[in-house]
Amino acid sequence: xxxxxxxxxxxxxxxxxxxxxxxxxxxxxxxxxxxxxxxxxxxxxxxxxxxxxxxxxxxxxxxxxxxxxxxxxxxxxxxxxxxxxxxxxxxxxxxxxxxxxxxxxxxxxxxxxxxxxxxxxxxxxxxxxxxxxxxxxxxxxxxxxxxxxxxxxxxxxxxxxxxxxxxxxxxxxxxxxxxxxxxxxxxxxxxxxxxxxxxxxxxxxxxxxxxxxxxxxxxxxxxxxxxxxxxxxxxxxxxxxxxxxxxxxxxxxxxxxxxxxxxxxxxxxxxxxxxxxxxxxxxxxxxxxxxxxxxxxxxx
Numbered sequence: 001x002x003x004x005x006x007x008x009x010x011x012x013x014x015x016x017x018x019x020x021x022x023x024x025x026x027x028x029x030x031x032x033x034x035x036x037x038x039x040x041x042x043x044x045x046x047x048x049x050x051x052x053x054x055x056x057x058x059x060x061x062x063x064x065x066x067x068x069x070x071x072x073x074x075x076x077x078x079x080x081x082x083x084x085x086x087x088x089x090x091x092x093x094x095x096x097x098x099x100x101x102x103x104x105x106x107x108x109x110x111x112x113x114x115x116x117x118x119x120x121x122x123x124x125x126x127x128x129x130x131x132x133x134x135x136x137x138x139x140x141x142x143x144x145x146x147x148x149x150x151x152x153x154x155x156x157x158x159x160x161x162x163x164x165x166x167x168x169x170x171x172x173x174x175x176x177x178x179x180x181x182x183x184x185x186x187x188x189x190x191x192x193x194x195x196x197x198x199x200x201x202x203x204x205x206x207x208x209x210x211x212x213x214x215x216x217x218x219x220x221x222x223x224x225x226x227x228x229x230x231x232x233x234x235x236x237x238x239x240x241x242x243x244x245x246x247x248x249x250x251x252x253x254x255x256x257x258x259x260x261x262x263x264x265x266x267x268x269x270x271x272x273x274x275x276x277x278x279x280x281x282x283x284x285x286x287x288x289x290x291x292x293x294x295x296x297x298x299x300x
Contacts (some may be wrong), residue, residue: 012246018223033085036085038209043224056177
């Protein structure tokens with residue numbers, strides 16, 4: 001469990017830093033589609049050599065169930081990325097990122113409809129984590145625009161579906177290869193993101209991105225792949241619901257990073273906040289820490 005929690009926290013940090021590079025790209029090009037295409041192609045270029053060297057082609061190369069599910073997972077993720085980038089176009093990263101904490105509520109609904117159950121402590125922890133994510137976002141003096149909410153809704157449903165599908169991919173690989181769960185999780189990452197990049201390739205011929213666009217999208221692509229190694233390991237050990245409780249801390253990391261932006265001359269990537277808002281964010285951070293501890297205790 002400890003390894004899964006650490007993996008999830010590291011993934012949350014990588015995600016939060018990556019979101020700032022997303023915002024920088026959109027400041028220049030104003031196009032979530034361009035960010036989606038260029039970053040996905042970069043992820044594919046990173047994944048291909050990893051897949052060629054480490055994937056067990058002799059065992060899984062002809063496993064059509066695995067590959068069909070991988071294609072489905074990549075396609076749904078592609079939709080979710082489009083939704084997320086669209087949300088960033090209408091709201092700052094530090095307001096959109098905390099709202100991804102609502103994945104906890106959505107994935108819990110998916111989990112329960114799948115015939116699973118949660119105990120009282122876990123349910124309380126889920127409510128606390130969801131409240132923390134909302135408090136972290138709504139501590140300011142203005143709300144998220146309606147258009148951003150629509151994109152976020154698409155993102156939440158897509159990401160939750162991907163969480164379930166990718167966890168099953170890891171378990172399939174583990175059963176077929178008898179590898180450790182960590183090994184299986186790490187190898188599944190390039191398999192999925194090669195597919196995501198392949199889905200983006202037609203967009204290259206439509207949008208014709210320039211070299212500078214790839215350069216500006218590259219930090220996000222690298223950080224996202226790094227985060228996915230952590231997320232896949234987190235889900236492999238903790239399952240999607242608890243994993244999303246851990247990942248909801250990216251909202252807290254986002255606001256901390258946002259506070260540091262002016263020190264690096266990057267204040268344009270986020271908005272200034274009042275002292276009262278920082279107090280509210282501190283309460284949200286404490287509430288999130290309590291939710292993680294409570295869910296951990298309830299899972300024992």
